[in-house]
Amino acid sequence: MTMSTTLADDHYGLLTEPATLTIQRLLPGPVTRIWSYLTDGELRRLWLAAGAMEEEVGAPVDFVWRNDDLTDPPGMRPEGFGDEHRMTCEVTAIDAPRLLSISWGSTGGVTFTLEEQGDEVLLTIVHRRIEDPTVLLNVSAGWHAHVDVLEARLRGTTPTPHWDNWTQLRSVYAERLSS
Incomplete structure (x- = not known):
């Protein structure tokens, strides 16, 4: 079994280096559909964050998270999280x-790759240099929960309430990352 098959079948992200999270998911294609959910701010807001993005190296990417709007109901927002979060990043390769x-705050950035596998597309997200253990825990649960919403949207199913899913995943990742 290859590493990519193991990751995709498991759905959980893994530390592929000490401060690098890799998460994979097989999604219904075609690849251009998944690409649109990465690059089109209106589609991206349905699973991750709204915001404009030009498809060229050096272009700014404005992310606006409104996680309460991702699912209905949204679930119970954890203490310390607001109703909106903003971050400006930059396209570093395309x-x-x-x-x-894309650059990503104080971390080493995020790379999304899409690989066609028959009628499905393997989405691989690699988030590098997440040095702070608390940030790594939140990011791990966050990417997993957001990709769960994306998969539900693409498959035409109802996603689990986002915040409840994130909270549950954070507990699971706390165990998985400590072992």
């Missing part, structure tokens, strides 16, 4: 519709 790399 090869449409297969690869998108």
